[in-house]
Amino acid sequence: MLLHSTKADWLGNIRGDVLAGLVVALALIPEAIAFSIIAGVDPKIGLYASFCIAVIIAFVGGRPGMISAATGAMALLMVTLVKEHGLQYLLAATLLTGLIQIVMGYLKLGSLMSFVSRSVVTGFVNALAILIFMAQLPELTNVTWHVYAMTAAGLGIIYLFPYVPGIGKTIPSPLVCILSLTVFAIVTGLDIRTVGDMGELPDTLPIFLWPEVPLTLETLQIIFPYAAALAVVGLLESLMTATIVDDLTDTPSDKNRECKGQGIANIGSGLLGGMAGCAMIGQSVINVKSGGRGRLSTLIAGSVLLIMVVFLNDWVAKIPMAALVAVMIMVSIGTFDWESIRNLQKHPLSTNVVMIATVVVVVWTHNLAFGVFVGVLLASLFFANKVSHFMYVETEMDEEKNQRTYRVHGQVFFNSSTKFLEHFDFKEAVERIVIDLSRAHFWDISAVHALDMAVLKFRREGADVELIGLNEATETIVDRFGVHDKPEQIERVLGGH
């Protein structure tokens, strides 16, 4: 089932997939190098990772046409691990990440994505774009004006070249940017930083290697927190990207298979000396935009990337960092959801708070998992608050029978239970109290407790209390946890206070 794919997945769109795969491969090279630099490892670690992940996902992924490789979101989580413990521990953490993701896939945790609301996704995407942009800043500080000029020229080429009639839409403009800036730097002999200065580039195909770490509990203690965060962030970004690709292509995907696939790809990457990765929003959009739809596009992207880097590594080393920075700024601009800024005026405050809180937490902690956690938490609280507004109580007095009826409407749960109690007038002297619950729903212990308190208090004031119209679910929970009709329990509820 993990390898199942139809002929159409692979061969349904050969021309489009091959062309898009080539475009993506070219765009992946600068990204993989840039993200390796963010993580603090040699560019070859990111390039190997991008190759392995893209190729493995082509076979085992659940979303054909989605591009996965070494990503910024993941690279940011590894910085401390690499700094304090070195590359081997990163490789071990990558393996563990894959393992955790596979387990999560089998536990079908992909469906938990439904808790991640639209505004959290927007916040995630925006935070990611900001982080990618911020990671470029070290390349732009304490440098000569040449670097600024080249970066600006690079951006100009990237965004203006597509308007050149004829060739503009057939040659990837990031490639044109990299090529022309590299040629310019070599010809003028400018003394600026190049990719070669950033560390080792791959000169061979990746080879199988087992991370050289002691297999002890101590190692596990070091890598587990990183692996867990990597696993969560990797799946979050992958599933979000899968949804975006689903929307763009109007085709469904298998989210749980994608979780397992990401796990397998990360294990493969770890064993071949690469870092952990996940799906990439920007690259996947580029792929779809270039006409890529099938698994073939991902396979081509990964394999062409490696072939180019291995055979052209002398040339890749000469690419000026300014060109990479320009490409990465493009990626961050393309990833950012600009619509969301305009929507700030239109959307309700709670939605905006969730979105902005997600962004702020991520930018502050450099950990997308924390941001999503805070976003989901806030969104749930806001939701609970909104639902509790829909709880109200109508009341009616029958003078003849000396009976008051309370009609409860809406959802009674922890958040609305206090409000529920406030609606009752315990000081009124009446003979009979009827509480009509036919339009109410009791959700939890707090709600049942509030009901108990209401009934008991009325009884203490000397009134007869009757509950009517419990719906089935409410009746079950009131029967199980309520005490007002169990005399032996009443002591405990009231006596304690």
Next chain:
Amino acid sequence: MNDQNVVSCIDGSAFTEAVCDYSAWMAKGTNAPLKFLHTVEQSSTPAVADLSGAIGLGASEDLLNELSEVEQNRSRLLVKKGNLMLQAAKQKAEDAGVHTVELRQQKGGLAESLIEMEEQIRVLVVGIRGTAHDSGRAGLGAQLETVIRSLHKPILVVNKEFSKPEKIMLAYDGSKGSRKALEIVASNPLFKSTPCHLVHVGDQTNVADKLLEEAADVLRAAEIETTTARLNGKAENSLAAYQAEQNIDLTLMGAFSHTRVRDFILGSFTAKMLQKTQRPLLLLR
């Protein structure tokens, strides 16, 4: 049995007309209602392809809008075209004297749609190739294999202009599938007055003759004019040759249910037969 239809799949390819005729013949012969099916499938070739590789402000939203607009127009056109096609097919079938003709247009892949309505299918009529391969080249259609694999109903594969079947051939090897096919021929009103050639391919004379004799008895008991023949050589080649030589209009065979793995290595016999044969093939199971 009465709520089961002869389902006919049309897509506007070169075989559409022949498919209409064959299904009308089938529906009249079996006295079953006829249902024309046309599926509107989103083409897997993307409508927009921009290789610039640059993503700017709101790249994802812009792309989504652009794609949905193009695909909306494309789908509308396809639906309209399909509707016209279905109406034409209905007219044709009614002219041919079929009493109940139903039309159905569905979104999605052909195989998926057929699997969904499998319960209502009595016989399925499809062309050997669809529009995707309409350039006149030989070969099997992109969908045919999946359809044959996923359905468990008789399938008539049409590969030429309609001519009323005057002479049919049953490929018989004594297997469970072919015995089932034999029963169908013997009992179906469609083949009541059509002479049948009972053909076996194999080297072992005694076994073959005995098999053929037994089978021929079944057909003769059903008052069907029967000729038997024993052939040598590669099954698909000799069957195709016999077909041409005896001027057979329709070949019937039980579909062979090998495993996918075996088919992958050896090539499925059904697929080989489909490629070789010049006449319509009715796969029974």
